[in-house]
Amino acid sequence: MATGLRASVLHAGDFEYDYPCTECQEHGLNSEAVYFCQNCTRQFCGLCIKQHDRFYRRHPILGTEKRDFWGKVKSTCKLHPGEEMMVFCRDHGHSCCVECQKELHRTIRVI
Template sequence: MAAALEISQHKGSDVVFDVCCSICDDDGIQKEGRFNCQNCSKYFCNSCVLTHNKFLKDHLVTAQGGGDEWPVVKPVDGSLELCEEHTTEKLTMFCEDDEKLLCHVCHLRNHKQCSQIVLLTDKVKSTTQPLDVGQMKTRIES
């Protein structure tokens, strides 16, 4: 049982950014994207923007909150991320056996015997088109 719990734990942090650094994200590192390049259509953290600007001096780079060129991130309804049964718990897993979104309480109480439980972050990364939790919930419900 302990081995199964070890496998289900994900590497990374619980910090969620509005925008992640495109370069770091490609390497599996989660850093906040504080700069946006209009030419590359990529986001950069504090360290990656220095390298970008060194090689691509003619690109238009804006800082977060630094002007109208910063892309608007559409806010996600927070209630979509919460479990309907356990209203204070966030949805963090997906049961592929039952095709249901799960919080950790649902997993422990109702889905311990299921063989295909995946973290939402892994599920979203594995899809061909990126989905947010709200989009995934809508697709599952339909």
């Protein structure tokens, strides 16, 4: 039984969220973002926003009710944490980072 696990761990999985938590994604975790920091331009799950708020209390935060106002967030690579998804592979139908391009998509066509 999964008692004692935090909600973000219990609800994490192999889902691909429309709004993934930027922090979790960079650390190889997977959870849905429910907050957006306008200063950091990053999306946060409920657990990660608490850590963010410890250091940046005055940053304006938007919740899910204002998703229309969330800004553009950089998407990071699951295989290479910290690397931004910068190119799209038409052959495989998904975005990838420069490292993935070198290693896995040598014949990539950039859009």
